[in-house]
Amino acid sequence: QVQLVESGGGLVQAGGSLRLSCAASGRTFSSDTMGWFRQAPGKEREFVATINWWKDTSYADSVKGRFTISRDNAKNTIFLQMNSLKPEDTAVYYCATGAGWGPERDSPHFYNGWGQGTQVTVSS
Numbered sequence: 001q002v003q004l005v006e007s008g009g010g011l012v013q014a015g016g017s018l019r020l021s022c023a024a025s026g027r028t029f030s031s032d033t034m035g036w037f038r039q040a041p042g043k044e045r046e047f048v049a050t051i052n053w054w055k056d057t058s059y060a061d062s063v064k065g066r067f068t069i070s071r072d073n074a075k076n077t078i079f080l081q082m083n084s085l086k087p088e089d090t091a092v093y094y095c096a097t098g099a100g101w102g103p104e105r106d107s108p109h110f111y112n113g114w115g116q117g118t119q120v121t122v123s124s
Helices: none
Strands: 003-007 010-013 018-025 033-039 046-051 057-059 067-072 077-082 091-098 111-114 118-123
Touching (some): 003 091, 033 067, 046 077
Antiparallel strands (some): 003 018
16 A cells, blocks of 8 residues: 655744655655645645656745755655745645656646645744
């Protein structure tokens, strides 16, 4: 059974940094496209970043230049380095797994496996 487990969330002051991890298990994920999404209270889940197995990446405009997605295929793990955090980054962050690299890769519907999420809270 596919399992994704996020970790690394927490409370940080504005301007600070956090590094999220997502450990995948149940099968090999090295050929998957892996993504990060976030959901704030009362809002829809929104795209943050994604990476394919060639390590091509794409980002939401709101996080470009501040967040970096990476992956370690040997460890079936992806990461999200978040710098210069802002209060509006506060949300539950989810990792997800999908296939391919189409233009819809920034849509939650592109992904078929999800973790349980980790809370990130940025205080002002």
